[in-house]
Each structure stands twice: as C-alpha cells, then as structure tokens.
Amino acid sequence: MDARPPHIDPDELAVDRLLAAVPRVPAPLGFRDAVMRRIARRHAPLYEWAFAAALAVPSLAFLGWELALGGLDFAVAVENLFVAATGTGDQAFFFVDGLVVLAAALLGAAGLVGTHAIVTEGAAAA
Amino acid sequence: MTDQEIVERCLSGDRDAYALLVERYGGRVYNVALRITNDADAAADCAQEAFIRAYRSLHRYDPALPFAPWLLRIVTNASLNHVQRWHAHESPVEELPDRAAPDDLGPEPSTVRREEVGEVLAAMAELVPAYRAALALRHLQQLSYQEIADALDIPLGTVKTHLHRARAALLKRLAARRKEIS
Numbered sequence: 001m002d003a004r005p006p007h008i009d010p011d012e013l014a015v016d017r018l019l020a021a022v023p024r025v026p027a028p029l030g031f032r033d034a035v036m037r038r039i040a041r042r043h044a045p046l047y048e049w050a051f052a053a054a055l056a057v058p059s060l061a062f063l064g065w066e067l068a069l070g071g072l073d074f075a076v077a078v079e080n081l082f083v084a085a086t087g088t089g090d091q092a093f094f095f096v097d098g099l100v101v102l103a104a105a106l107l108g109a110a111g112l113v114g115t116h117a118i119v120t121e122g123a124a125a126a
Numbered sequence: 127m128t129d130q131e132i133v134e135r136c137l138s139g140d141r142d143a144y145a146l147l148v149e150r151y152g153g154r155v156y157n158v159a160l161r162i163t164n165d166a167d168a169a170a171d172c173a174q175e176a177f178i179r180a181y182r183s184l185h186r187y188d189p190a191l192p193f194a195p196w197l198l199r200i201v202t203n204a205s206l207n208h209v210q211r212w213h214a215h216e217s218p219v220e221e222l223p224d225r226a227a228p229d230d231l232g233p234e235p236s237t238v239r240r241e242e243v244g245e246v247l248a249a250m251a252e253l254v255p256a257y258r259a260a261l262a263l264r265h266l267q268q269l270s271y272q273e274i275a276d277a278l279d280i281p282l283g284t285v286k287t288h289l290h291r292a293r294a295a296l297l298k299r300l301a302a303r304r305k306e307i308s
Contacts, residue, residue: 019265
C-alpha cells in the first residue's frame with residue numbers, strides 16, 4: 001500500500017519525492033465509531049415511523065368518523081368550551097367521549113414518536 | 127479477511143463488519159479529503175459522508191475490482207462537491223499532525239523537513255481543487271492514471287494533462303515561495 005507507483009514517469013519524480021515526505025494525518029479520534037453510529041441510526045426511523053403510523057392512522061380514522069357522525073355536537077361542545085373560557089357564561093356543558101380522548105392521546109403519542117424519528121433521521125444525515 | 131469478503135458479509139446483513147473497512151481505509155480516505163478540502167473539519171465530514179455513501183452503495187460495488195479505488199472515488203467526489211459549495215470557506219489547515227499515523231512511526235522528522243513539508247502543502251493548497259485531487263490520488267495514494275480517471279470521472283488524457291499542469295504549477299509555486307522566503 002505504501003509502495004510508490006511502479007511506473008513513475010521521469011517528469012513525475014521530483015513532485016513524487018516532494019509529496020512522499022508529506023506525513024499521513026491520522027483520521028480524527030472516534031472516526032470509525034462516528035461512521036458506524038451514523039450507519040446504525042439510519043435504521044431506527046423505519047421502526048419508529050411504522051409505530052407512529054400504527055398509532056396515528058386508527059386514531060385519525062376514528063376521530064374522522066366521530067366528526068362525520070357527530071360534527072354538530074362537537075361544534076356545540078367547542079363553542080361551549082370557548083364560552084366557558086372567556087367567562088361570559090357561568091356554566092358550560094359539553095360531553096366528551098372517552099374513546100375520543102383516547103384517540104387524541106394516541107395521536108399525540110404518534111406525533112411524539114414521529115418527531116423523534118425526524119430528529120434521529122436529521123441527526124444521522126447531519 | 128479480504129475487502130471483498132467483508133463487503134459480502136455486509137451485504138448479507140452483518141453491518142458491524144463494515145467497521146473493519148472503516149478502520150482499514152479511514153486514514154486514506156480522510157487524507158484524500160484533507161488534501162482536497164484543505165480543511166480538517168470539512169475533511170472529517172467528507173470522509174464520514176463517503177463511508178456512509180459507500181455503505182449504501184455496496185450492492186453496486188463490483189467485487190472483481192479492488193475496493194480502495196472505488197472508495198477513494200466516492201470520497202473524491204464528496205470532497206470536490208464540498209469545495210464547490212464552500213470554496214469561500216477554505217482556510218489553511220494545520221498541516222503537520224500532533225500525533226503520527228501508525229505507519230508514520232519512525233525517526234522524528236527534522237525541523238528542515240517539517241518546513242519543507244509545510245511549504246509543499248501550502249503550495250499544494252493554492253492549486254485548484256481538481257489538481258489537488260489528482261495529485262493526492264496519484265502521489266499520496268498511489269493510484270494509477272486509469273483509477274484516477276475513474277475517480278474523477280474524466281478521460282485518461284485529461285488526467286495526464288491535469289497531473290502535468292498540477293505538477294508544473296506546484297513546482298512553480300514552490301519556487302516562488304522559496305524565493306520569497308530567501
């Protein structure tokens with residue numbers, strides 16, 4: 001590996017001798033580990049994306065279905081919430097389905113996992 | 127274990143085997159990047175990027191051919207692309223390492239030699255990136271003309287022209303620098 005080119009032309013000799021004196025600089029410390037970490041990282045988001053999708057898709061479908069079925073009730077509930085929040089009324093009535101809360105929570109978890117996948121992918125690409 | 131055997135293991139799913147190739151060629155790849163970019167940080171980035179690109183392209187590597195020129199081609203492209211994007215960012219690199227590479231262990235270079243090497247590298251850094259790449263591949267990595275042509279993706283005749291001009295320019299700059307100093 002360190003042998004000089006076998007057929008150095010005469011006009012190459014001067015420069016070849018000059019550059020032969022140039023010392024090799026070692027790769028930075030931890031270079032190999034850094035490369036291997038970046039290679040390994042690229043596989044993580046695949047699982048994370050799949051997990052995020054498994055959480056998000058059913059939740060979104062359920063929320064969409066709920067909205068389609070009881071959109072008017074939902075609008076009233078939101079309006080009541082705003083009324084209560086602004087303090088113009090002394091009471092507010094709204095009904096929240098437990099499954100809707102669960103779907104929203106799962107959607108939030110999917111968002112977190114997806115965000116982590118994006119960050120990991122970005123760090124690996126950097 | 128040969129390079130080709132390692133590549134085969136990587137392709138069969140043994141990702142950790144790739145560490146052997148990184149360890150085996152890390153120094154060469156880094157040095158090519160360093161001579162082209164003339165920037166230690168950029169060289170480390172380009173060298174890492176080259177290994178990652180190579181890993182993702184292993185299925186395209188022809189095991190009938192030696193691995194090193196194929197890898198050096200990738201790092202040369204990555205480094206030249208970097209220089210094209212960030213040429214204004216180029217800054218002189220600390221040319222002489224604080225610690226020697228394992229294959230450089232031996233008698234301590236004399237002060238005169240260190241100065242000479244510094245001058246050579248400074249003169250080399252003034253060349254255009256394509257010339258630096260050709261010189262590094264030919265004289266520091268001992269590639270053949272054909273391998274350099276493949277690495278730079280230019281015709282064989284152009285490689286010879288590049289090298290001829292690069293050598294002439296290097297010697298001219300070196301003479302000018304020495305004249306300035308004296």
